[in-house]
Amino acid sequence: MPRESAYRDMRTIQQSFHSFTQIVASNPALWIGFACVCAWPWTCTSATLAYANAVTVGSPVWIGSNFTYLIIGIAGIAFGIGSRRVGERFPNSAVAVIAGVCYVAASALFVQLSKLPIDYLDPSYATVSFIWPVFAGIGQTLLFLEWMKAFGGVGPRKTIAFVVSASVFGSALLFAMNFFPQFVREFMPAIVGVTAAACAYRMAQRIPAEDAPGTTAPSPVGLAIPKAPRAPWKLLLTTLVAGFSFGVFQSLSFTGAFGTTAWYANGVVGFLVASVLFALITLVLRMNFNYMIYRVSFVIMAAGAFVCLFGSEASSWGYGIYCVGYRCFDMLVWCLCAYLIRHRSVSPIWLGGLSIGTLLAGRFLGFELFTLLHPLVGREDVSLLVASVLLVLLVTALFLVSHNNLLEAWGMVKPGETLNDREIAESCCMQIAGQYRLSAREREVLLQMAQGKSRAEIGDELVLSEETIKTHLRHIYQKCGIHSRKELEDMVARRIREVKEDRIDLMKSDAEE
Numbered sequence: 135m136p137r138e139s140a141y142r143d144m145r146t147i148q149q150s151f152h153s154f155t156q157i158v159a160s161n162p163a164l165w166i167g168f169a170c171v172c173a174w175p176w177t178c179t180s181a182t183l184a185y186a187n188a189v190t191v192g193s194p195v196w197i198g199s200n201f202t203y204l205i206i207g208i209a210g211i212a213f214g215i216g217s218r219r220v221g222e223r224f225p226n227s228a229v230a231v232i233a234g235v236c237y238v239a240a241s242a243l244f245v246q247l248s249k250l251p252i253d254y255l256d257p258s259y260a261t262v263s264f265i266w267p268v269f270a271g272i273g274q275t276l277l278f279l280e281w282m283k284a285f286g287g288v289g290p291r292k293t294i295a296f297v298v299s300a301s302v303f304g305s306a307l308l309f310a311m312n313f314f315p316q317f318v319r320e321f322m323p324a325i326v327g328v329t330a331a332a333c334a335y336r337m338a339q340r341i342p343a344e345d346a347p348g349t350t351a352p353s354p355v356g357l358a359i360p361k362a363p364r365a366p367w368k369l370l371l372t373t374l375v376a377g378f379s380f381g382v383f384q385s386l387s388f389t390g391a392f393g394t395t396a397w398y399a400n401g402v403v404g405f406l407v408a409s410v411l412f413a414l415i416t417l418v419l420r421m422n423f424n425y426m427i428y429r430v431s432f433v434i435m436a437a438g439a440f441v442c443l444f445g446s447e448a449s450s451w452g453y454g455i456y457c458v459g460y461r462c463f464d465m466l467v468w469c470l471c472a473y474l475i476r477h478r479s480v481s482p483i484w485l486g487g488l489s490i491g492t493l494l495a496g497r498f499l500g501f502e503l504f505t506l507l508h509p510l511v512g513r514e515d516v517s518l519l520v521a522s523v524l525l526v527l528l529v530t531a532l533f534l535v536s537h538n539n540l541l542e543a544w545g546m547v548k549p550g551e552t553l554n555d556r557e558i559a560e561s562c563c564m565q566i567a568g569q570y571r572l573s574a575r576e577r578e579v580l581l582q583m584a585q586g587k588s589r590a591e592i593g594d595e596l597v598l599s600e601e602t603i604k605t606h607l608r609h610i611y612q613k614c615g616i617h618s619r620k621e622l623e624d625m626v627a628r629r630i631r632e633v634k635e636d637r638i639d640l641m642k643s644d645a646e647e
Contacts, residue, residue, distance in 0.1 A: 154417070157295040164284055167333025169300035170326045171277045172464075173307055174237065175202075177326045178244055179398065180311045181319045188248035191385070191505060194263035195247050200501040201264060203381070205271025206278070207495030213279060214487025229276050230334035236273030237327025240266045245320045273327065275490075280334050282486030285468055286475025290549035293472040297465040298413050305406035312399070366485075368534055369470070372427065373493040375530045376463050379435060379523045381500020383456055386442075386449075386520070396450035404457030412462050416469070416550035423547055426466055432531035434459030439524035443517055467493065469549045559584050562629040570613045579606045583619070584626050 158165060178199075182188035188195050243266035250259060285293040307326070311319055387397040415421045415430055438456025442449040471489055474480040507519065563584050567577040575596075582592040589603045596603075607619065616622055 154295045154298075154413075157292050158299045161288075161296075161337075163333040163336040164281075164288075165296040165299040166303060167277075167330050167337070168281050168296060169304035169307070170330035170333065171274070171281065172300065173304035174274070174323060174326050174330065176304075176308050176402070177311065177323045178241065180308060181245055181323055182248035183398065184316060185248040187250055187252045187254075188244075190252055193252055194260050195244070197505070198244075198247075198263040198267045200498060200505065202267040202270045202274070203494045203498035203501060205267055206275050207491045207493075207498055209271060209275040210278070210487045210491025210494060212487070212491075213275070214484050214491060226280075227335055227338045229280060230331045230338060233273040233276045233280075233334065234328050234331030236269040236276075237331060238324050240270035240273060241323035241327055243269070245323065273331075277330055277334055278490050279483055279486050280337070282468075282471060282475070282490070283482040284337055285472040286480075286482045286486075288472070289476040290469045290473040290547075293469045294413070294416050294465075294549060297468050298409050301405055301409040301412070301461060301465065305402055305409065308402045309406075366474075369467075370488060370492045372530065372534060373467060373489055374496040375526060376432075376435070376460065377493040377496025378500040378503075379439075379456075379496075379527055380460050381497035381502075382504055382519065382523050383439075383453060383500075384497070385501050385504035387453060397453045400450045400454030401457045404454040405461045407454075408458045408461035408465070411458060412465050415462075418550075420548050420550045423466065423470055423549070427463060428531040428534060431459045431463035431466060432527050434462065436524050436527040436531070439520050439527065442520050443524075464493075470547075473547055473549055559626070559630055562626060566614070566626065566629060570610075572610060572613060576606050576610050576613075579603060580610060580622075580626075583607070583622065 179188075182195075187193050188199075190196060243262060247259070247263060247266065285296070288296070311322060314322070387401065411430075415426055421430070435456050436459075438452045438454070438459060441452030441455055444452075467489055471482075471485050474485055475482050504519070560581060563581050564577070566572075567580055572580060578596055579592060582595055587595065589600050589607070592598075593600045593603045598606075607622075610622065611617060614622065614625065616625065
C-alpha cells in the first residue's frame with residue numbers, strides 16, 4: 135500500500151511537470167517578458183554598482199530610485215480607483231510602444247547620471263534625477279497592469295508555470311550579467327526594457343479575446359468592466375507590509391558594513407531558490423494561499439531578517455534568505471490576482487492597480503524611512519531597524535492568518551490543483567463551518583452529512599451514539615439559523631453549485647465582519 139501511494143504521488147508529480155512544460159512552451163513571450171519587467175530594476179543596479187553616485191544613500195540618483203517606487207505606487211492605485219472611467223482593453227499595442235520608449239529613456243538617463251561625480255552640483259543634475267523616475271514609473275506601471283490582465287486571462291494554474299519560468303530566467307540573466315564587460319552591462323537595462331515591451335506587443339497580437347479576464351463572451355471593443363467589489367483590505371495590508379520590509383532591506387543592501395556586493399549576489403540566488411520553492415509548495419505540496427503567504431513566505435522573510443542580526447558577515451546570507459521569502463510572496467500575489475480575475479470576475483486594472491500600488495508604495499516607505507534615518511544612526515541602530523522589520527513581519531503573519539481568511543476568496547484556494555467533486559464539497563463544508571463558528575466535532579458531522587450518510591452511519595464513522603449525533607446536528611441548525619437537515623443539505627448544495635459555476639464572491643464576508 136505505501137508503495138502504491140508513492141507511485142501515485144510520483145505519477146502526479148510527473149503529470150504536473152509535463153503540464154508545466156507544455157504551458158511554458160505555449161507562450162514564451164508571456165514569461166520572458168514578465169522576467170524582463172521584474173528584472174529591469176535589478177539590471178539597473180547591476181549596471182551601476184561600479185559608480186558611487188548610484189549606491190550612496192541620499193544622493194540624487196538614490197533618491198530618484200526611491201521616487202520610482204512612489205510613482206508606481208501612486209499610478210497603480212490611481213489606475214485601480216479610476217479603472218471604471220479609463221476602461222480596460224486586453225494587451226494594447228500602443229501601451230507596449232509607450233512602455234518601450236519609457237524604458238529606453240529611463241535606462242539611458244539613469245546610467246549617465248550614475249557616472250557623474252557624487253559631488254556634482256549642476257542644478258540640471260538634480261532636475262534630471264527626478265525626470266528619469268517618471269519614465270521608469272510609467273513604463274513599469276503600464277506593463278505591470280498588462281501582465282496582470284494577461285495572467286487573469288490564463289488563470290492561476292498557468293500563472294504558476296509562467297512566474298516560475300520567469301523567475302528562473304530573470305535570475306539566470308542577472309547572474310550572467312556579472313560576467314559581462316562594464317560597457318555591455320550599461321546597455322542591458324535598455325535591452326531588457328525593450329525586450330519586455332516587445333513581448334507585451336507580441337501578447338497583444340497573440341492572446342485571443344476569449345481568454346480575456348472578466349468576460350463571458352468575446353468582445354470586439356475590449357473588456358466588460360465588472361463591478362468592483364469591496365477592496366480586499368487584508369491582501370492590501372499584507373502587500374504594504376511586505377513592500378515596506380523589502381524597501382528597508384534593499385536600502386540596507388547598499389550601505390556600510392551591511393551592504394556589500396555579496397548582498398546583490400545572494401539576493402539573485404535567493405530569487406532562483408524561490409522559484410524552486412514556489413513550484414514545490416504550489417504544485418507538489420499544494421498548499422493554500424493562507425499557508426503559502428503567512429506561514430511560508432512571511433516566515434522565511436522573518437528568518438532572513440533574524441540572520442541579519444548576527445553581524446555584517448552573516449547579513450548577506452540573511453538577505454539571500456529574505457529574498458527567497460519575498461520573491462515567493464511576490465509570485466503568490468500574481469497568482470492570487472490571477473485567480474480572482476479569472477474565477478471571480480474581478481476587474482484586472484482595479485485589483486492589479488491596488489495590489490501593485492500598495493506593494494510599491496510600501497517599498498517607497500521602507501526606502502524613505504531608511505534614507506531619513508541613515509545619517510542619524512550607527513550600525514547598532516541599523517540592527518534595531520532590522521529587528522523592527524522582523525517584528526512587523528511576524529505580527530502581520532500572526533494576526534492575518536486566521537480562520538476568518540477561510541471565508542475570503544483567497545483563503546482556502548489551492549492554486550496548484552483542480553478540485554474534484556468530493557474535495558469541492560469538503561471545501562464548501564469547511565467554509566460553512568468557519569462562517570458559522572462550528573466546533574471541531576460539528577465540522578466532522580457536517581462533512582459526514584454532506585456525503586449523504588444517516589445519523590446511524592455518522593455515529594458509526596465517528597464512534598458516537600445516535601443521540602449525540604442528533605445533539606450535534608441540533609447545534610449546527612441553531613448556529614446556521616435553519617431548522618432541518620433538508621435546509622442544511624440545501625445550504626451545502628447551494629454553496630457547491632456556486633463554487634462550480636464560479637458565482638460565489640467570498641470577499642463579501644469582509645463587509646459582514
